[in-house]
Amino acid sequence: MKRTPYILRQSALCVGLLFLFACNRSQPVKISPAADEKAVVKNTAGTFPFHKDIVIKPGLHFEVLSWGRGVDSIGGYLILMSDSLKNNYKSFSVERNGIITDAWNMDMDNDGNPELYIELMSKKNVKDLNVYEYNGSFNKISFPPLSAKMKKIYQGNDQFIQKNGDLFRSFPIVNSSDSTQKDGTMKMLHYSLRGNSFSVDEVKEEKAKEQK
Numbered sequence: 001m002k003r004t005p006y007i008l009r010q011s012a013l014c015v016g017l018l019f020l021f022a023c024n025r026s027q028p029v030k031i032s033p034a035a036d037e038k039a040v041v042k043n044t045a046g047t048f049p050f051h052k053d054i055v056i057k058p059g060l061h062f063e064v065l066s067w068g069r070g071v072d073s074i075g076g077y078l079i080l081m082s083d084s085l086k087n088n089y090k091s092f093s094v095e096r097n098g099i100i101t102d103a104w105n106m107d108m109d110n111d112g113n114p115e116l117y118i119e120l121m122s123k124k125n126v127k128d129l130n131v132y133e134y135n136g137s138f139n140k141i142s143f144p145p146l147s148a149k150m151k152k153i154y155q156g157n158d159q160f161i162q163k164n165g166d167l168f169r170s171f172p173i174v175n176s177s178d179s180t181q182k183d184g185t186m187k188m189l190h191y192s193l194r195g196n197s198f199s200v201d202e203v204k205e206e207k208a209k210e211q212k
Contacts, residue, residue: 048067049100050064050066050077050101051065052102054103054104058085060082061080062080062105063080064103066096066100068096075095075096076094077096078091078092078093079094079116090138096120097120102160103117106162106167107165108192115131115133115141116131117129117160125156127156128143129143131143139196141197143198144200153174153175153181153187155174167190168189169188170187171186188202188203190202
């Protein structure tokens, strides 16, 4: 008979524990939210200092995109070809040593293939051209340097001019030894393209004035 109170106390304790466990299970488990993760958006201003979309015909585009960090004159550029009608897309990457100032399309040899002219400022006031023909792939056409004769009277400040499908280059004469061509007079050169090879001719002063 003395064990009865003890058994009752044990039973009451078990019932209490079960009730407490049931109450705890009925409460939703709280999960601490993870710390917010914010996407880091980097400012790309200046990363692509030059971009130009050259439209050859509806659906056929060439985009010239310059890129680089640090020194402006060192980096690279991309030529992106998009032919949406034929679902054809290609890219071409080139290292550059100069700042791209312009880009355009010509077909100087009249073979029906686009020719992309990339104008670069290779030095402070000296310009150069990179030329690529596209005929299913990109092919570089070497642009001729100035002749030894022209280099003697050249110190930059040149301009490339497109007119009526022709390409010209002008620059002011310096250190002239010719009495008929004073310093500051504009020298004009005319470029022709045949078989992916350039030729250069001097333009007479009268005609040079007409091309300006």
